[in-house]
Amino acid sequence: MNAPDIPAHPSSACAARPVPEALLQALAQRFGAQCSTAMAVREQHGQVEGSIQAPPPSAVVFAESTRDVADAVRLAGDHGVPVIPYAAGSSLEGHLLAVQGGISIDVNRMNRVLAIHADDLTITVQPGITRKAVNDAVKDTGLFFPIDPGADASIGGMAATRASGTNAVRYGTMRDNVLALEVVTAGGEVIRTGTHARKSSAGYDLTRLMVGSEGTLGIFTEVTLRLYPLPEAVSAAICSFPSIEAAVRTVIQTIQLGVPIARVELIDANTVRGVNAYSKLGLREEPMLLMEFHGSPASVKEQAEMVQELASGHGGTDFEWASTPEERTRLWTARHNAYFAAINTRPGCTPIATDACVPISRLADALLDCVAEADASGIPYFLVGHVGDGNFHFGYLIHPDHPEERARAEQLNRQLVERALRLGGTCTGEHGIGVHKMDFLLQEAGLGGVAMMRSIKQALDPGNILNPGKIFTL
Amino acid sequence: MNAPDIPAHPSSACAARPVPEALLQALAQRFGAQCSTAMAVREQHGQVEGSIQAPPPSAVVFAESTRDVADAVRLAGDHGVPVIPYAAGSSLEGHLLAVQGGISIDVNRMNRVLAIHADDLTITVQPGITRKAVNDAVKDTGLFFPIDPGADASIGGMAATRASGTNAVRYGTMRDNVLALEVVTAGGEVIRTGTHARKSSAGYDLTRLMVGSEGTLGIFTEVTLRLYPLPEAVSAAICSFPSIEAAVRTVIQTIQLGVPIARVELIDANTVRGVNAYSKLGLREEPMLLMEFHGSPASVKEQAEMVQELASGHGGTDFEWASTPEERTRLWTARHNAYFAAINTRPGCTPIATDACVPISRLADALLDCVAEADASGIPYFLVGHVGDGNFHFGYLIHPDHPEERARAEQLNRQLVERALRLGGTCTGEHGIGVHKMDFLLQEAGLGGVAMMRSIKQALDPGNILNPGKIFTL
Numbered sequence: 001m002n003a004p005d006i007p008a009h010p011s012s013a014c015a016a017r018p019v020p021e022a023l024l025q026a027l028a029q030r031f032g033a034q035c036s037t038a039m040a041v042r043e044q045h046g047q048v049e050g051s052i053q054a055p056p057p058s059a060v061v062f063a064e065s066t067r068d069v070a071d072a073v074r075l076a077g078d079h080g081v082p083v084i085p086y087a088a089g090s091s092l093e094g095h096l097l098a099v100q101g102g103i104s105i106d107v108n109r110m111n112r113v114l115a116i117h118a119d120d121l122t123i124t125v126q127p128g129i130t131r132k133a134v135n136d137a138v139k140d141t142g143l144f145f146p147i148d149p150g151a152d153a154s155i156g157g158m159a160a161t162r163a164s165g166t167n168a169v170r171y172g173t174m175r176d177n178v179l180a181l182e183v184v185t186a187g188g189e190v191i192r193t194g195t196h197a198r199k200s201s202a203g204y205d206l207t208r209l210m211v212g213s214e215g216t217l218g219i220f221t222e223v224t225l226r227l228y229p230l231p232e233a234v235s236a237a238i239c240s241f242p243s244i245e246a247a248v249r250t251v252i253q254t255i256q257l258g259v260p261i262a263r264v265e266l267i268d269a270n271t272v273r274g275v276n277a278y279s280k281l282g283l284r285e286e287p288m289l290l291m292e293f294h295g296s297p298a299s300v301k302e303q304a305e306m307v308q309e310l311a312s313g314h315g316g317t318d319f320e321w322a323s324t325p326e327e328r329t330r331l332w333t334a335r336h337n338a339y340f341a342a343i344n345t346r347p348g349c350t351p352i353a354t355d356a357c358v359p360i361s362r363l364a365d366a367l368l369d370c371v372a373e374a375d376a377s378g379i380p381y382f383l384v385g386h387v388g389d390g391n392f393h394f395g396y397l398i399h400p401d402h403p404e405e406r407a408r409a410e411q412l413n414r415q416l417v418e419r420a421l422r423l424g425g426t427c428t429g430e431h432g433i434g435v436h437k438m439d440f441l442l443q444e445a446g447l448g449g450v451a452m453m454r455s456i457k458q459a460l461d462p463g464n465i466l467n468p469g470k471i472f473t474l
Numbered sequence: 475m476n477a478p479d480i481p482a483h484p485s486s487a488c489a490a491r492p493v494p495e496a497l498l499q500a501l502a503q504r505f506g507a508q509c510s511t512a513m514a515v516r517e518q519h520g521q522v523e524g525s526i527q528a529p530p531p532s533a534v535v536f537a538e539s540t541r542d543v544a545d546a547v548r549l550a551g552d553h554g555v556p557v558i559p560y561a562a563g564s565s566l567e568g569h570l571l572a573v574q575g576g577i578s579i580d581v582n583r584m585n586r587v588l589a590i591h592a593d594d595l596t597i598t599v600q601p602g603i604t605r606k607a608v609n610d611a612v613k614d615t616g617l618f619f620p621i622d623p624g625a626d627a628s629i630g631g632m633a634a635t636r637a638s639g640t641n642a643v644r645y646g647t648m649r650d651n652v653l654a655l656e657v658v659t660a661g662g663e664v665i666r667t668g669t670h671a672r673k674s675s676a677g678y679d680l681t682r683l684m685v686g687s688e689g690t691l692g693i694f695t696e697v698t699l700r701l702y703p704l705p706e707a708v709s710a711a712i713c714s715f716p717s718i719e720a721a722v723r724t725v726i727q728t729i730q731l732g733v734p735i736a737r738v739e740l741i742d743a744n745t746v747r748g749v750n751a752y753s754k755l756g757l758r759e760e761p762m763l764l765m766e767f768h769g770s771p772a773s774v775k776e777q778a779e780m781v782q783e784l785a786s787g788h789g790g791t792d793f794e795w796a797s798t799p800e801e802r803t804r805l806w807t808a809r810h811n812a813y814f815a816a817i818n819t820r821p822g823c824t825p826i827a828t829d830a831c832v833p834i835s836r837l838a839d840a841l842l843d844c845v846a847e848a849d850a851s852g853i854p855y856f857l858v859g860h861v862g863d864g865n866f867h868f869g870y871l872i873h874p875d876h877p878e879e880r881a882r883a884e885q886l887n888r889q890l891v892e893r894a895l896r897l898g899g900t901c902t903g904e905h906g907i908g909v910h911k912m913d914f915l916l917q918e919a920g921l922g923g924v925a926m927m928r929s930i931k932q933a934l935d936p937g938n939i940l941n942p943g944k945i946f947t948l
Contacts (some may be wrong), residue, residue, distance in 0.1 A: 119730060119835035162675040173673050175640050175682070176650065191922035196829040196861045196898035199647050201636040201686055201906045202925045203915050203945050208649070208682030212675055229732030256593060258703030260734075299773045357671040361593035389672045424670035432675045448665035452934065453678045459933035460926065471677050 016101030019058035023079040026058060026306060027059055027103070030071055034062045045086050046097055052435050054097040057104040064109045066190055066221040072105050073219065073465070074188030082468050085219045086098050086129045087154030090421035091161060092353055095214055099469040107156055113137045114222060122179060122196060124224045127156025134225070143227040146171035149430065150336055156220045161432035162212030166335065169255075169270025169388030170262040171228060175432065178211050182222035186461035196224065209456070217460050231262075231294035236305060236328045237319035239311050240286040242326040244268060244371060244383070246314040247287045248364040250344065251387045253310045255360050259303050261388060263292035268371075268383040269336050270345070278341030279334040284317070289387075290335055290350060291319075292328070335384075342382035342395055349380070351398040352409040356420035357391040357429030366423055370394060370416050377408055391429035418443070433471045441472065486900050493532035497553040501533055501577070503504045504545055508536045519560050519578040521569055526909050528571040531558060531578040539655060540664055540695040546579050547612070547693065548662030558692045558941050561602045561628030565635060566827055567908025568795065569688055573943040579693060581630055587611045588696060592844055596653060596670060598698045601630025608699070617701040620645035623904065624810055630694045635906035636686030640809065643729075643862030644736040645702060645769065652685050656696035660935035670698065683930070688906050689813045689941035691934050705736075705768035709778060710802045711793035713785050714760040718742060718845060718857070720788040722838040725861045727784045729834050733777050735862060737766035742845075742857035744813050744819070752815030753808040758791070763861075764809055765793075766802070783874030809858075816856035816869055823854070823871040826883040830894035831865040831903030840897055841866060844890050865903035907945045915946065 003288040027035045036042075042056035058081075061072045076083045076271065082102025089096060098104070110126035111133065117123070118141040125134060129154045130415050134145045148165035149158060157163070159181070164173035171177070180194030193206035210218055241247040244266070251264055269277065272285045291307065307321055317439045322328045334341075367383070374381045374394060385392030394416065395408035417427045417440050427440035429431075442450055450472050457464070464474055510516075516530035521628045532555075535546045550557045556576025563570060574576070584600035585607065591597070591614040599608060599943055604626045608619045622634060622639035631637075633655070638647035645651070667680035684692055715721040718740070725738055741749065746759045765781065767774040796802045808815075817825050832840045841857070848855045848868060859866030868890065870883035880927030889916050891901045901907075901914035916924055925944050931938070931948065938948055 019698075052873075117833065117835065119726070120833040121730070122833070127597060162673075162679070166675055168673060172650075175673070175679065176646075177785070185926070187924070189922050192920060193923060193924060195900045195918065196833040197894075197900045198834070199636075199638055199642060199649070199831060199865065199901065199903055200900035201829075201902045201904050202900050202918050203686070203907055203924070204691075205636070205649065205682045205686050206919075206923060206926060209930075212679050219676075229730070231732075252593070256595070256703070256711045258705075290919075296773070296776050299770070302770055302772060355675075357673060359591065359594040359596070359670040360672070361591065362831070391671075391673065403652070420671075421669075426669045426671045426674035426676050428675045429671065429673055430675050433677055437676075444669065444676055445680075446666060448663050449667060449680060450677070452665060452680060455933040456678060456683075456930055459929040470767055 016055055016098070019080060019081050019101055019103065020079050023075060023081055024059055027061060027072070028073050030075065031061055031068070032044065034064065034068070036060050045106065052097060052099065055097045055101060057062055057098040057102055060104045060106050062106045062109055066184065069105055069107070069219050069221050070188045070190055071186045072103070073184050073186070076103055077186065077188060077465050079462055080463055080465065083219070084467050085156065085160070085215045087157045088130060088151060090151035090153045091157060091434065092431045093436045095161065095432060095434045095467070095470055097435060099435060110221065116141060117196070118143060121227045122224055123227055124222060125155055125338065127220045127223055129155050131155065131158065138227060138359060144229050144230050145225055145227055147174060147195070148175055150339055155223050155225065159211050159220055159223055160213065160215050162430070164386065164430040165313040166263045166265055166386055168386060169264060170260055171206070174211055175208060177226045178207060178223060179226055180224035181207055181210055181220055183210055183218035184221055185218050186463065186466050189366060190221070194224070212432070214434065214470050216457055216470055217466060219466070233297040233300045234294055235300050236290070236292045236322040236331055236421050237304065238283070238288055238290050239316045239319050240284045240288050242286070242315045244287045244367055245364050246316065247289050248367055248387060250289065250307070250311045250314045250316060252360055252363060254307050255388055257306065260295070261291060262294040262305060263290065264388040265290040265335055266383070266385040266387040266392070267335070269337060271342050271382040271384055274341035274345045274382060275334050275338055278344055279337055280411030281334055290331060291305050338384050339395065343397065346380050346397040350400045352398055352413065354394045354413045354416050355428045355431040356417055356425055358420050358423045360390045362391050362423040362425070363387060366419055367392060367399060369419060373412055373415055377412055379408055380403060385419060389429065390425065435470060438472055477539045490529055491555060493555050493575055493577065494553050497549060497555055497789055498533055500549050501535060501546070504549065505535055506544070506864065508538065508542070510534050521578065526568050526571055526573065528573045529575060531572040531576055534578045534580050536580050540658065543579060543581070543658045543693050543695050544662045544664055546577070547660070548660050550577055551660065551662060551937055555938055556939050556942050557693070559630065561631045562604060562625060564627045565631060566905045567910045569635065569906060569908045569941070569944055571909060573909060584695065590615060591670070592617060594670060595699055595701045596698055598696060599629055601628060601697055602692045603629050605629065605632065609753035612701060616704050619699055619701055620703050621648055622819055624813055629697050629699065631693055633697055634687065634689050635684050636904070638860065638904040640737045640739055642860060643738060644734055648685055649682060651700045652681060652697060653700055654698040655681055655684055655694055657684055657692035659692050660940050661939065662694070668698070669783070686906070687910065688944050690931055690944055691940060691941070700728070702948065707771040707774045708766060708768055708802065709774050710764070710766045710796040711778065712757070712762055712764050712803055712805070713790045713793050714758045714762050716760070716789045718761045718841055719838050720790065721763050722841055722861060724763065724781070724788045724790060726786045726834055726837060728781050729862055731780065733780055734769070735765060735777060736768040737764070738766040739809055739864040740859040740861040740866070741809070741812060745816050745856040745858055748815035748819045748856060749808050749812055752818055753811055755808055764805060781830055782931045787899065812858050813869065817871065820854050820871040824874045826870040826872055826880070826887065828868045828887050828890050829905040830891055830899055831863060832894050832897045832899030834864045836897040836899070837861060837864050839891055843867060843893060847886055848891055851880060851886055853883055855883055863903065864899065909944060912946055
């Protein structure tokens with residue numbers, strides 16, 4: 001009830017635990033060529049990132065089956081050595097760093113589709129498959145999988161970080177779209193969570209507990225996802241606004257009216273400039289909304305008219321339509337490349353990405369204050385947002401050799417997160433906690449909430465071998 | 475990976491733990507008139523139900539605040555005595571039985587609305603408020619709360635059992651609609667889970683872990699719910715079919731086509747007969763779908779036309795429309811009263827309710843086999859279903875003085891659940907496990923899954939005082 005004092009957490013990069021030679025020998029014996037201790041392979045699986053220093057993992061196991069994962073976990077567990085699941089490597093919060101040493105379990109070879117149940121709108125896959133590959137696999141069924149983080153991330157990683165993306169405003173996040181899991185536990189056992197039914201009241205919701213647990217409670221070896229019928233009609237449009245506030249007020253009203261918009265993305269003028277240069281688009285260099293409407297032809301038309309009317313009331317331009325699939329793909333590819341496009345505006349820079357999410361009514365306030373602070377800092381930045389969810393990302397483009405720029409960017413991020421928390425929001429909408437946001441989690445969930453998470457972790461992984469030093473320290 | 479042998483679970487009604495006089499005195503001192511040990515009050519809070527015998531709780535605390543709940547939990551915990559949260563008392567699986575003795579914490583007086591954030595489409599309430607009272611509270615905001623189990627259940631109880639109802643096919647269940655909680659832990663501490671943001675990747679999803687935990691991990695003292703804009707247009711229709719199969723095939727196609735139908739309820743001919751007698755409706759006594767469409771006027775028309783076409787293809791009659799709010803209310807009241815109506819068809823009977831849920835593609839097979847078995851049993855029964863979710867309820871109407879009828883009904887339920895599990899479904903779509911489905915949960919989640927649930931329980935409630943003997947035994 002009372003705001004607790006937040007203690008400084010000890011560095012998660014505490015002592016790297018020793019990886020005994022006996023474990024490396026046992027792995028070599030069990031896995032042969034599926035196990036590598038080559039430095040190049042190890043470094044690829046545990047890049048030093050940002051301000052956190054960590055050694056690479058001592059070995060990488062290329063798992064090809066659930067059995068492989070279970071055996072690797074069991075062998076590591078026998079020696080008290082951490083295991084870190086790895087797939088696309090696109091996580092942003094240091095989830096893959098071997099901050100306490102250990103071995104990496106690479107599941108990229110576990111990338112098969114195990115079953116498509118088109119009649120039930122579900123697909124069961126191995127964790128190493130990427131989101132684009134899932135959509136390729138179902139493209140003849142009339143169904144699609146909507147969750148689209150910027151990168152072509154793996155489904156296992158997306159489940160582990162509770163990822164979302166541009167479609168979440170209509171289709172939800174990984175929380176809503178993972179129906180069932182197969183999980184290797186800390187003891188190397190294999191359990192199943194959830195069923196193929198759409199809903200259930202059968203005991204604790206282990207699926208939802210696992211989704212977002214960042215590899216700290218189990219390693220996913222199968223994931224059953226919800227699919228959706230491809231909408232009969234799809235229209236995408238862009239609309240420019242005189243200010244970020246005008247764009248955001250349009251979004252807020254859209255959500256409050258219950259318009260079932262499928263995507264509504266904000267990009268600021270800085271980002272538009274980057275996108276124009278990178279993707280060769282001639283967009284008006286003003287704050288802009290990218291929108292997509294799904295439904296029947298009549299419903300799409302109706303939704304678009306409603307949002308156009310709201311936009312006009314805030315000084316938005318007429319919609320420019322991307323009606324053909326090719327134009328739409330071009331537009332959304334540009335949006336997904338916005339991150340790289342923006343980075344290109346400051347050659348050689350390092351981006352520091354933020355990821356707060358606030359209640360929709362507070363979005364304009366949150367954004368405007370963050371923009372003012374970013375402008376005042378003098379650090380180049382860009383702003384994009386899944387604004388229908390209240391989720392936004394500033395990217396601060398710092399010079400890697402200027403530590404004071406990093407310090408200023410981290411200060412901006414701190415102010416941004418603390419503002420989001422004051423407004424009833426969260427420190428991370430979709431990237432996760434990893435090693436970078438442990439202090440923020442304490443502020444958000446409180447000592448009691450984090451203590452509960454720790455208790456669960458200790459109960460399910462008493463040896464603390466599953467991706468230790470992430471989310472919280474023990 | 476391998477199907478485990480399922481051991482018989484020990485009766486949850488094992489030893490009732492002693493409730494020391496010192497605890498009763500401490501409660502009397504702390505709570506005065508808010509604490510009762512009168513037998514009538516105790517019996518009302520722990521009715522003997524079905525085949526499970528349990529004593530009433532030794533005392534009932536009428537909590538009026540979070541502080542009251544925390545203090546009651548702490549006092550009980552000091553003596554190792556169980557606490558059982560109580561509100562509307564409408565649960566169906568014996569959740570409220572004091573199978574190991576203990577005290578009841580009645581939260582009916584905690585029934586206030588704490589905040590309505592209409593702009594964010596959320597409401598924060600105390601746990602004792604009922605779903606109808608929530609809708610009364612927001613009726614001037616243009617918003618509504620869609621989750622509607624049959625009873626006018628409390629929000630706390632609905633969250634604790636992960637309840638749903640007729641609108642879940644479009645609006646989800648309590649899993650999807652609880653955004654944040656305030657929870658009193660086993661230690662009597664108060665924590666908050668979740669935020670007011672629509673999505674988050676901040677650590678373990680404690681909100682989803684708590685939702686559906688049936689009072690075994692914490693007692694809810696505040697619940698923040700999602701609200702939805704009242705649809706611009708609403709139309710309800712009924713359609714009769716020559717067979718259950720024809721009705722169900724219509725529903726399956728509707729879902730597979732992605733029609734955003736808001737409600738689609740099956741009632742069988744037995745139920746129609748009961749409803750006609752009870753609610754004075756002149757419905758055709760054939761299997762029937764009750765449907766509701768939400769959206770803009772054009773979208774509602776479009777959805778209805780699409781489903782009418784599917785229904786016609788399966789021999790459905792023309793839709794009969796309930797277009798005015800009064801007609802709609804009459805229809806849905808009849809649906810919500812179907813349970814009582816059906817019971818009335820066998821005066822003096824006791825209903826045994828089932829609650830399985832299967833993947834939608836298997837719904838017809840599941841229902842037809844269950845109908846055949848029920849018909850062969852000779853026991854009067856009725857069938858209703860939230861069939862858009864694959865969730866259905868048989869009610870077997872047994873004579874309370876004929877134990878062999880109970881045995882036959884329980885055998886039917888067992889066959890029904892095991893069939894649902896074989897088809898990839900769940901033993902409970904919305905009622906929970908309670909004391910009645912512990913064996914089924916073992917079959918569904920496996921020994922490993924239930925072991926994980928037990929570990930979590932032991933970590934968060936080491937004294938096993940929070941509603942013990944529910945979901946699983948320790």
